[in-house]
Amino acid sequence: MDDRALAGDLATAAGELLLQIRVGGLAGKQLGKEGDMRSNEFLMAQLANRRPDDAVLSEESADDKSRLHADRVWIVDPVDGTREYGVPGRTDWAVHVALWSAEGGGTLIAGAVALPALGITYVDDDSVIEPTDGLASSPRGERPRVVVSGSRPPAFSQPVADAIGGTVLQMGSAGAKAMAVVRGEADAYVHAGGQYEWDSAAPVAVAEAKGLWCGRIDGSPLVYNRDDTYLPDLVICRPELRDKIIAVTSAG
Template sequence: MTERPAAGTAATADDHELAGELAGQAGRLLLAVRDEVGFGDARALKDTGDLRAHEYLMGELAGRRPGDAVLSEEGRASVAGKSATAVAMDGPPTANTDEALRLAASRVWIVDPLDGTREFAEEGRGDWAVHVALWDGARGGLGAGAVALPAQGVTLRTTPRGAVTASLRDGSEEPLRMAPPAPGGLRIAVSRSRPPEFVGRLAGRLADDGIAVEPVPIGSAGAKIAAVLLGEVDAYVHAGGQYEWDSAAPVAVALAAGAHASRIDGSALTYNRKDPRLPDILVCHPGSASTLLTVIREVTGGPPG
């Protein structure tokens, strides 16, 4: 995509619906890739899924929002790091919008075509996702977003009035509303492979206040944040390194659903920057935010450097 993005307007109801549609359709495509490629060659399965979902999203956005910029995880990928089988089948990934044009754009789609490739390539796992978000310069932040959990049959997406959970099977939708955690305990979603070391110290410090912490390993960032919003866990804390595409769509949905979402020092999560790294995050019920931010500050010795 090389054309200069148009000035654009604020996110519309159509943008919310498009985010949900594209995330859901990319999710169905990925389920078909699992069936086609199988689980015998994990690298080929991961890379074929990444490339096909990326090309689908880039093509749809180019055709349906031609004036908007796009930042995709796979648009930055090195072909040299991809499976030769996947590249031979599907070719190299379409490039992102030129950085200078993206930073000057008023509307930027931030997508992760396959969040949680490890889980996607493990038969029977459903904790992987597709992320589609719109950064809206008129709002100075995220304007719309959707997180598809294809193997779980649902998509969480924003609407002009909040957030909904939509069935990928029949399209039915229900309002997404967070429930406060039960007194005396917190279930905290953590990485399966790289849980932040301070979560152990966080648990110890909360125990001093009579709050028992149960770490719950979950795969992708989108699946973790979705678990918070669906009441399967109470919070997600991460400090092991992420990028904008890892959190933009889940954070858009979380904020629309009334959740707290911030950096672990309490500062705002900001998007469409020159450097897309966004290394840490806290998502939880607003009623837990003050306690968690205070204890995180204590166990980390202050804001992260």
């Protein structure tokens, strides 16, 4: 199985496991903790078995710095949006599985984002994704939507929306917000409240494959598999909106 197919299969399977755990009687923080642990155990075991020579960076495992010298590093978030996962009925949580390669100076070469509560997994290919349940699709004649964190919206949320003549919409999970832009249900996702590499690696791999622009709020590129995994800000948007958005987000 190639890397892209493996990323998709693992994200999907971890999502199915999380759905099973979710109906087991736990709730809130206890459910989130159990989901994080068991999804991480599943992903780490699968990667150890199926890609034993690759390194892994996971939110829920100790950071093995040998990855800094590895040719290939899987970057995973077993539950992106743990808080939303613990709330009955919430669908805006995800599983992220991405693969970074040292070739060419370092780049993401595969990625998958599963939205288990919606029964969807997106991978980094050029297939056409049809809008699904979640945010209602808006005709292009309507005002653009800028999705931001529901718990940590950036100060420039409204100025960004104003710059593109749009509106602000809050959601959970970086993966859910990024995939809303992929589906065309939103036009941009902006974030500056703090993230780590596992929060954005898989969503960025998918979004870039769909033709979206992805980068830092100052317009610089996103760099993965660094010693310091803190990657605090992110913009994912339709390419034609990039300059207007960066003009706002880079102004400080």
